[in-house]
Each structure stands twice: as C-alpha cells, then as structure tokens.
Amino acid sequence: MQKGRHKTPLRISYLLIASITVLFLTYAIHSYFTYDFTVNEAKKTTLLRNQAQANNIMQDLDKYIDQKIADFHDLTQIRQIQTRVAESNRNFDPDSDLTELDSQIDAAADGKTTPFLKDVLKNEISDELRDFATAYNNEYNYDVIKELFVTNQYGANIALASGKSDYVQADEEWWQATKNKQIYVGPMKFDSNYNDHVMTFAYPILDDSSDYIGTLSVSVSLRVLLQEFVNDADVVNAAKKTVVLLDENGNVLFENGNFFPTETPKEYFSSITSDNGSFEYTLASPTFVSYASSIGYKDFSGSGWTVVIEQESSVVDEFEELEKNFLTSTLIGITSAAILGVTLSYFVTSPLAKLSKLTMRLGKGDFEAKTPKSRIAEINSIIDSFNEMEVSLKKLFKTEKSLAEANARIKNERLTAIGELAASMAHDMKNPLGTIQSGMDIIKRNTTIDPQIGEVIQRMERAVSRMSHQVEDVLNFVRITPLSLRPVSLNTMINSAIKSVETPKAIQVVVQGDDITITCDEKKMEIVFINLILNSIQSIAGQGKITIRISKANGNAVIEIEDTGSGVPQSVISDIFKPLVTTKQKGTGLGLASCKNIIEQHGGSIKFQNNPTIFTVTIPIPAN
Amino acid sequence: MDYRKIILLVDDDVDLLENTAFMIKGMGHDVFTARDGEDGISKYKDVKPNLTFMDIRMPKMDGYDAFFKIKQIDPAAKVILITAYNQDEKKYLKAKSMSLLDSISKPYSFETLEGIINKYA
Numbered sequence: 074m075q076k077g078r079h080k081t082p083l084r085i086s087y088l089l090i091a092s093i094t095v096l097f098l099t100y101a102i103h104s105y106f107t108y109d110f111t112v113n114e115a116k117k118t119t120l121l122r123n124q125a126q127a128n129n130i131m132q133d134l135d136k137y138i139d140q141k142i143a144d145f146h147d148l149t150q151i152r153q154i155q156t157r158v159a160e161s162n163r164n165f166d167p168d169s170d171l172t173e174l175d176s177q178i179d180a181a182a183d184g185k186t187t188p189f190l191k192d193v194l195k196n197e198i199s200d201e202l203r204d205f206a207t208a209y210n211n212e213y214n215y216d217v218i219k220e221l222f223v224t225n226q227y228g229a230n231i232a233l234a235s236g237k238s239d240y241v242q243a244d245e246e247w248w249q250a251t252k253n254k255q256i257y258v259g260p261m262k263f264d265s266n267y268n269d270h271v272m273t274f275a276y277p278i279l280d281d282s283s284d285y286i287g288t289l290s291v292s293v294s295l296r297v298l299l300q301e302f303v304n305d306a307d308v309v310n311a312a313k314k315t316v317v318l319l320d321e322n323g324n325v326l327f328e329n330g331n332f333f334p335t336e337t338p339k340e341y342f343s344s345i346t347s348d349n350g351s352f353e354y355t356l357a358s359p360t361f362v363s364y365a366s367s368i369g370y371k372d373f374s375g376s377g378w379t380v381v382i383e384q385e386s387s388v389v390d391e392f393e394e395l396e397k398n399f400l401t402s403t404l405i406g407i408t409s410a411a412i413l414g415v416t417l418s419y420f421v422t423s424p425l426a427k428l429s430k431l432t433m434r435l436g437k438g439d440f441e442a443k444t445p446k447s448r449i450a451e452i453n454s455i456i457d458s459f460n461e462m463e464v465s466l467k468k469l470f471k472t473e474k475s476l477a478e479a480n481a482r483i484k485n486e487r488l489t490a491i492g493e494l495a496a497s498m499a500h501d502m503k504n505p506l507g508t509i510q511s512g513m514d515i516i517k518r519n520t521t522i523d524p525q526i527g528e529v530i531q532r533m534e535r536a537v538s539r540m541s542h543q544v545e546d547v548l549n550f551v552r553i554t555p556l557s558l559r560p561v562s563l564n565t566m567i568n569s570a571i572k573s574v575e576t577p578k579a580i581q582v583v584v585q586g587d588d589i590t591i592t593c594d595e596k597k598m599e600i601v602f603i604n605l606i607l608n609s610i611q612s613i614a615g616q617g618k619i620t621i622r623i624s625k626a627n628g629n630a631v632i633e634i635e636d637t638g639s640g641v642p643q644s645v646i647s648d649i650f651k652p653l654v655t656t657k658q659k660g661t662g663l664g665l666a667s668c669k670n671i672i673e674q675h676g677g678s679i680k681f682q683n684n685p686t687i688f689t690v691t692i693p694i695p696a697n
Numbered sequence: 698m699d700y701r702k703i704i705l706l707v708d709d710d711v712d713l714l715e716n717t718a719f720m721i722k723g724m725g726h727d728v729f730t731a732r733d734g735e736d737g738i739s740k741y742k743d744v745k746p747n748l749t750f751m752d753i754r755m756p757k758m759d760g761y762d763a764f765f766k767i768k769q770i771d772p773a774a775k776v777i778l779i780t781a782y783n784q785d786e787k788k789y790l791k792a793k794s795m796s797l798l799d800s801i802s803k804p805y806s807f808e809t810l811e812g813i814i815n816k817y818a
Binding site: 500503504505506507508509510511512514515518519537541545555 | 708710712713716717719720723754790802803804805806807
C-alpha cells in the first residue's frame with residue numbers, strides 16, 4: 074500500500090524569508106551582470122570619447138599649422154618683394170658675389186663688408202618683412218618669428234628681416250626644394266641660436282610667368298604653431314584628462330601645460346601603432362590612453378606627431394563602489410528578511426496559533442476561553458470577532474438549553490397531569506370491576522348453569538381480566554412505589570408468571586438454565602415477566618415458541634426471552650421502551666415502559682434485539 | 698375452635714360491599730359491613746371481628762387512618778387492606794410496621810378471599 078506523503082505545512086515566516094532572499098539574490102545577480110556590462114560600456118564609451126577628442130585636437134593642430142603655412146606663403150605674393158628679388162637676380166654676379174662669409178649675418182647688426190650685403194640689411198624688402206615680423210610678434214606678445222629672409226635665385230640671402238642666417242643658402246636641402254617650386258616644411262628642431270624649438274617653412278617666389286626667382290624662408294617658434302593646441306588641451310585638461318603631444322619618436326612636446334617637460338620618450342609609445350586608437354596602460358595608476366596621429370591638412374602633409382589623451386581609469390571606480398553597494402544591500406536585504414520573518418512569526422504566526430487553540434477549545438464547548446490581544450491590528454480584529462462569536466455561541470447555547478428545559482418541563486407537567494388522571498380513572502374502575510367479578514363468582518357458585526351460559530361467563534371473566542390488567546398497567550406505570558425486597562427464585566417467579574398468562578396451545582414456552590435466587594420485589598418483578606411473555610405471545614401468529622434462558626454473567630442474573638414472533642417494526646425500535654408506544658390494538662403502550670421502570674428501580678437494565686427477537690433483562694445479584 | 702368466623706367488611710362501594718358480603722356469608726361466616734372508616738371503627742368496637750377487610754379509598758376517614766385507630770383500640774386486631782397499589786407510601790409503610798397482616802387488590806376473586814380467611818381468621 075502506498076502511503077500519502079506528509080508535507081510539513083509551511084510557516085509564513087519561512088516563506089517570507091525564502092521569497093525575500095530569492096528576490097534579493099535575483100536583484101544582486103542581475104545587478105552584478107548589469108554592472109559588469111555597464112562598466113565595460115563605460116570603459117568603451119570613455120575610450121571612444123577620448124579618441125574622438127584626440128582626433129579633433131590633432132585635426133585642429135594640423136589645420137592650424139596649415140593655416141600658418143598659408144599665412145607665410147602670402148608674403149611671396151607681395152609685388153615689391155618679387156620686383157626686388159628679380160632686380161637682385163639681374164645685378165647678381167654668381168661668380169663673384171656667391172662667396173660664403175666668415176660669419177653669419179645678423180639682422181640686428183650692421184657693418185658687413187660686401188657692398189651687396191649692405192643692401193641686404195637695409196633694403197625695402199627687409200623693411201617690409203621686418204614690419205610683418207614685428208606685427209606678428211606683437212600679435213603673440215612673444216618673439217615668434219626667429220628667422221625671416223629671402224634669397225635670390227642663386228641662393229644668396231638678399232633680405233634678412235630677423236634672426237641670424239648664413240649668407241649662402243644654395244647648399245641647403247630646403248632651398249633646393251623651393252628651387253623646384255615646392256613648399257618646404259621642415260622638421261621641428263631645437264635651435265641653440267634662439268634657445269627655442271623652431272620649425273622652418275620655405276616658399277618659392279615665382280614671377281608672373283610662374284618661373285622661380287627666389288626663396289622666402291621663415292623659422293617660427295613651436296609655440297606659435299601650438300597656440301591653438303594649448304587652448305584645446307586646457308579645455309580637455311579641465312575634464313581631468315591629460316593631453317600629451319608626442320613627436321615622431323615618442324618624445325613629449327607638450328604635457329599638462331608644459332612644453333618639453335621631460336627628455337625621455339613616453340613608455341607606452343610602442344603601443345601606438347596606428348593613426349588612432351585606444352588602450353589601457355598602467356602608469357602611476359591604471360590609465361585609459363587614446364591617441365590620434367597627425368595626418369596633415371590640405372597642403373600640410375602632417376607632422377608625424379601624435380596627440381594622446383590620458384585619463385585615469387578610476388572614472389569607472391564609482392561603478393566598483395556600486396558593486397560593493399549591491400553586495401551590502403543584498404546582505405542587508407536578506408538579514409532584514411530574516412528579522413522580518415521572525416517578527417512576523419512573533420506577531421502573526423503565534424497569535425494565529427493561539428487562535429487555533431481557542432477554536433479547538435470552543436469546539437469542545439469551553440466558552441470561557443479567551444485570547445490575549447495582539448499588537449497587530451488585523452490579528453486583533455480576528456480575535457475580536459472570535460470573542461464576539463464566543464459570546465454569541467454562549468448565548469445561543471444558553472437559549473437552546475433553557476428552551477429544551479422549558480419544553481421538557483411542559484411535557485413533564487402534561488404527562489404528570491395525564492398520569493394522575495389515568496391513575497384516578499384506573500382506580501375508580503376497580504370497584505365496578507370488583508363488583509362484576511364477584512357477581513360472576515356468586516352466579517357460578519349459587520346456580521346450576523347451562524354449559525353455553527358457562528362459556529359466556531368465561532368470556533366475561535376474560536374481559537374483566539383484561540380490563541383489570543390494563544388498569545394494573547396504568548397504575549404500575551404511574552405509581553412508582555418503594556420496593557418490597559426479598560429473596561426470590563427466578564425459576565419459581567417465571568413459572569408463576571407463565572401460569573398467570575393464558576398461553577394458546579400452539580405456542581410452546583420453555584425455561585432453560587439453572588435457577589438463580591435474586592433479591593427483588595416479587596410482585597413487581599413478576600409483572601415484568603408477565604408483560605414480556607404476553608408481548609411474545611401476542612407477536613406470534615399461530616405456531617411458535619418462547620424460550621426463556623436464565624444465566625449468570627458478571628455478577629448479574631441474565632434472563633433472555635426469545636420468541637419466534639414477528640419482532641418489532643423498525644420504525645418503533647428506538648422508542649420501544651418509551652410510554653404510550655404500542656403496535657397492538659389491545660395495548661396501552663405502558664407495558665415495556667413499566668418493565669423498564671421496574672428493572673431500573675432494581676438497578677438492572679433491559680435490552681432488545683430483532684432477528685431473533687430477544688429481550689434481555691439484567692438484574693444485579695447482591696454479593697452474598 | 699369455632700369454624701364460624703366474624704368478618705368485618707369496610708368499603709364505600711355498596712355494590713361491591715354487598716357482593717363480597719354475600720360471597721363470604723356463602724362460605725359460612727358471619728359478615729358485618731361498614732361504609733366508611735369511622736363507621737368501620739365503631740362496628741369493630743361492637744362486633745370484635747376475627748378478620749377485617751378494609752378498603753383504602755373511602756370518604757370521611759380513609760382505610761389507613763381507620764386501621765391505625767383500630768390498632769390503637771385493639772393491638773391484636775387482624776386487618777387486611779384492600780389496595781390497588783399503595784396510594785400513600787408513608788401510611789403503607791407505617792401500616793406494615795404496625796403488623797398489617799396482608800393486602801389484596803381489586804378485583805379479587807372468591808378463591809383469594811377464601812384463601813385469606815382460611816389463613817388468618
């Protein structure tokens with residue numbers, strides 16, 4: 074056989090703790106993955122943004138340099154310069170005039186020997202260019218133009234506006250480039266003459282027919298070119314990022330507001346492998362590095378420099394803080410769930426348990442049970458309802474009880490009245506019955522009677538006998554009198570009862586068992602057996618048998634009266650010992666009720682069963 | 698010993714009283730009758746019966762009280778009470794304690810009367 078599994082009922086508190094824990098764990102796991110994703114996204118975004126910024130700055134720088142190149146180029150368009158250069162070419166004797174001097178010529182000093190050179194320093198072109206340079210320097214409030222001069226088509230310096238310069242430039246690479254009508258953009262280099270980093274641009278000067286007639290060379294301080302860049306860098310630096318400018322060898326040109334802060338190349342320079350990109354690198358702390366290399370702009374083919382934006386990766390540290398917060402809040406959540414569970418258990422579960430005990434007590438009829446107030450309003454309202462129900466139930470039970478009592482009293486009073494009336498009537502009938510009885514006796518004894526009349530008299534005697542039995546029934550039932558106890562032989566008493574009942578010849582009466590002497594009121598007890606035997610006789614139609622068995626059991630005398638009659642109809646079985654219940658036309662319905670009264674008065678009991686019909690009388694045998 | 702006895706019958710039911718008297722006379726005894734308790738007591742004093750049959754329910758004085766009076770007058774009086782079932786338990790118990798001979802129930806038969814008289818009178 075398979076037994077049903079017993080499931081332990083869940084407690085609200087456990088359920089609560091479990092569900093809140095699951096909730097918080099789900100939240101934590103979700104948060105963890107979301108966090109991971111967010112951090113990566115944040116990194117990516119930061120790197121991309123920095124890279125875009127680096128691109129912009131680099132582009133601005135290239136554009137600015139290109140613009141500067143264009144600015145100086147404009148000088149070659151000046152008609153006066155072109156004229157003077159052409160003139161110089163005509164007057165110049167390359168064989169005698171193109172001899173390098175012992176020392177460089179200086180724009181600030183005079184007194185060079187060759188007559189031609191006097192013209193160089195004090196001519197219109199020099200004045201013109203010097204004005205330009207002065208204006209330019211004033212604009213930057215800094216000596217930005219280090220060298221500015223013009224050569225003729227033979228490479229001789231014919232106009233020096235500022236700085237120092239060799240007289241003959243024909244051997245220079247840049248001069249050769251311009252002679253081929255190309256604009257020269259020199260590399261950035263340190264010039265010890267000016268104690269500054271400079272960059273040299275050289276432009277071919279062309280005549281109207283685009284023929285090469287001379288060269289204009291200008292060397293400018295790096296600061297001029299980086300002016301825009303420094304502004305950009307300041308803006309970016311304000312956002313806690315460091316802007317670094319590296320040259321083609323990884324040397325630092327500019328970092329954090331300083332030019333040439335260090336002489337060592339950047340350690341991560343080897344990681345810069347393409348035009349632009351991003352990577353993480355650990356400097357003093359983990360750092361995001363984004364870079365963009367110069368790609369040039371229009372005429373400017375690019376400097377080979379790289380703009381780098383460094384940003385400490387601690388910008389994503391706040392996310393790590395968040396991660397810790399997730400953990401803490403999860404732990405706090407689970408702990409508070411446990412506390413909540415215990416609290417709920419205390420405030421809800423235990424009052425509920427008390428309520429269930431109260432209900433059990435109520436069910437057992439204890440209406441005095443009370444449950445103490447809880448601190449929870451909802452529980453209290455349930456407790457109040459229970460207490461109200463208890464009061465109502467109590468009232469209901471009380472009402473029902475008094476109603477039942479009233480009913481019983483009324484019934485009793487009516488029965489008593491009927492009983493008294495019946496007793497009085499029965500007694501009053503006895504005198505007339507006595508007269509008839511004695512009258513018949515007298516007639517029988519004092520006259521010679523025709524046998525047919527004799528039978529009539531016998532019928533009358535039977536009628537009187539029946540009437541007097543019924544009267545006895547009524548009186549036996551109504552009048553419960555004290556017992557007149559004495560030892561009586563059951564055998565004798567039962568046989569006497571059998572004799573006093575007229576038994577039809579078709580019915581056999583048998584008494585079995587050993588005789589027992591009981592202590593009883595003989596007259597009353599005989600009435601019991603007479604009644605029971607009469608009942609049996611009346612239930613048998615035609616042939617039949619009545620068996621009376623006497624036995625002992627548990628200190629009791631047990632008398633069973635069994636008959637082969639029709640038994641008792643199912644409808645009256647439960648009422649069989651109640652007064653006025655009868656199935657017979659001749660019956661008063663008092664016979665069995667009287668029997669029960671008498672037997673119970675003797676401390677015994679009477680039981681009944683159908684199939685076969687057996688009445689069982691049990692009477693205690695007194696010890697000794 | 699005289700075979701002929703003096704029997705006193707006390708009953709308020711005249712028909713029954715006369716029939717019973719007739720039956721007892723038929724047995725060959727002298728019968729006196731009375732119709733209530735008081736009458737019964739005075740008759741008892743007069744005739745000194747060998748045996749008295751006394752009904753219980755009677756007007757003026759009931760059978761018990763008449764029995765008690767008779768017993769006061771003659772402690773050796775032989776009285777049979779005619780009773781259905783005892784209507785007054787206290788008086789019945791008192792009567793038993795005052796050596797009531799026996800009690801019989803109505804309706805009684807010739808044989809019952811004859812047996813009682815032969816036994817006690």
